[in-house]
Amino acid sequence: MSVDQRGFKTLIQAEGEEFLGQDLKRILFNSTVSVIKHSSNGVQVTLANGAKLRADYAICTFSLGVLQHDDVRFSPALPLWKREAIHSMTMGVFTKIFLQFPHKFWFDSEMGLYADRERGRYAVWQSLDHEDFFPGSGLIFVTVTGSFSKRIESLPDAVVKGEVLSVLQSMYPNVTIPAPLDFYFHRWHSDPLFRGSYSNWPANFLPEHSANLRANIHERLWFAGEATSKKYFGFLHGAYYEGEAIGLAVAECIQGGGCVGLEHTEQVKNASPYDLF
Ligand SMILES: Cc1cc2nc3c(=O)[nH]c(=O)nc-3n(C[C@H](O)[C@H](O)[C@H](O)COP(=O)(O)OP(=O)(O)OC[C@H]3O[C@@H](n4cnc5c(N)ncnc54)[C@H](O)[C@@H]3O)c2cc1C
Known part of the structure; x- marks a missing residue:
């Protein structure tokens, strides 16, 4: 990274x-x-x-x-x-949700995984408060993808923040989770310059x-x-x-002063092998 x-x-x-x-x-x-x-x-x-x-x-x-x-x-x-x-x-959607806390209360490794009953629900966590990144920053982010990304894009920030915090609470049931100082994610799917x-x-x-x-x-x-x-x-x-x-x-x-350009297939009919090189 x-x-x-x-x-x-x-x-x-x-x-x-x-x-x-x-x-x-x-x-x-x-x-x-x-x-x-x-x-x-x-x-x-x-x-x-x-x-x-x-x-x-x-x-x-x-x-x-x-x-x-x-x-x-x-x-x-x-x-x-x-x-x-x-x-x-197809266009994939990959959403990183960033949170900043007053202090770190999570894992010491780079990554942490959370398994929910619902597929793709705030599963992949990455710590930026790590000696190789920004030690002491209180930063962590979670990645969601595909239809789950589209779902949260349709929700207000406050609702997404509440869901993320409730997942963190179930990951760390014995910790009093402080209110985040900052919270941000970009809505790539809804952004008309990216979609x-x-x-x-x-x-x-x-x-x-x-x-x-x-x-x-x-x-x-x-x-x-x-x-x-x-x-x-x-x-x-x-x-x-x-x-x-x-x-x-x-x-x-x-x-x-002119050229033919790249060839195209007028009518694509069937699968054929392809060469990457
Ligand atoms: C969250 C996330 C994580 C990613 N992680 C990685 C990674 O780890 N490794 C990796 O290799 N890639 C990663 N990518 C993918 C990488 O960012 C894209 O492959 C790359 O940016 C594509 O470049 P591009 O120039 O083809 O398109 P874009 O970056 O989409 O550039 C197109 C440009 O066109 C502009 N534009 C669009 N519509 C208009 C308009 N109507 N008028 C004027 N301008 C317009 C846009 O503003 C944009 O600047 C990630 C992407 C995201 C969103």
């Missing part, structure tokens, strides 16, 4: 500096895309504030969850093979769908992100390598 206080953004900012320098005007922060118009001539993006951006090429890196919702409208609508690919994968935590392949997933999710449209509109990675979907490094690979492919298109 990385507890580097600079956060992941440091990696991205350091890489960005290599080509942006201090010229941050080339990045539009806090800008939400609402419409992406695409044709064989280029791409026009409309932002929520009405501003329009035009480009010969665009790389779309919204999460799979965002593509599965109507948060961003494509005009014309994406072809059927692309929409089928988008809906062939889940990361993508996953369902049991009936076909490799052609993965290729179709990654394939470009009209040579002009490209897709990247963790979900398009056949080898590392779901992971940060999947997103990183996909951004790099698709960025290089688009650079070749620009330098070559």
Whole structure:
């Protein structure tokens, strides 16, 4: 576990500096895309504030969850093979619920497991008040996933906090549990900029769908992100390598004055073996 206080953004900012320098005007922060118009001539993006951006090429890196919702409208609508690919994968939800107490009263190891009669109910606990992380911090977090995550996202913070505290009380029946100083969890599934935590392949997933999710449209509109990675979907490094690979492919298109792009399967019919390398 990385507890580097600079956060992941440091990696991205350091890489960005290599080509942006201090010229941050080339990045539009806090800008939400609402419409992406695409044709064989280029791409026009409309932002929520009405501003329009035009480009010969665009790389779309919204999460799979965002593509599965109507948060961003494509005009014309994406072809059927692309929409089928988008809906062939699922978006997993992984929720970390953080609590800070005035002092530590729990296990000394990194992890603790709690078994409830209800599957997935506040089961996996991790202590940050640990010599390798933040000793003396009074921090602990519990992870919930899937449908249990969706359930708690629909509840007010106070209700979730009450449930978490009651589980801790049953884990430590002889301890007077102090009131937490702080409590936080992010609602990844409800967040319109994420719509889940990361993508996953369902049991009936076909490799052609993965290729179709990654394939470009009209040579002009490209897709990247963790979900398009056949080898590392779901992971940060999947997103990183996909951004790099698709960025290089688009650079070749620009330098070559056009390109065919990635192949897609018009109609996915049956399972076939796939090669990861
Ligand atoms: C709780 C949690 C724990 C995780 N743990 C791990 C782990 O241990 N290891 C690991 O490798 N990965 C982990 N992941 C997964 C990892 O964070 C993702 O795989 C990675 O962030 C995906 O990167 P991405 O660029 O493909 O997508 P995202 O990070 O989703 O980036 C997409 C960007 O698009 C932006 N966006 C969306 N819609 C719009 C719009 N309409 N207009 C403008 N911008 C928009 C979003 O704000 C976002 O910045 C975890 C994720 C979560 C939530």
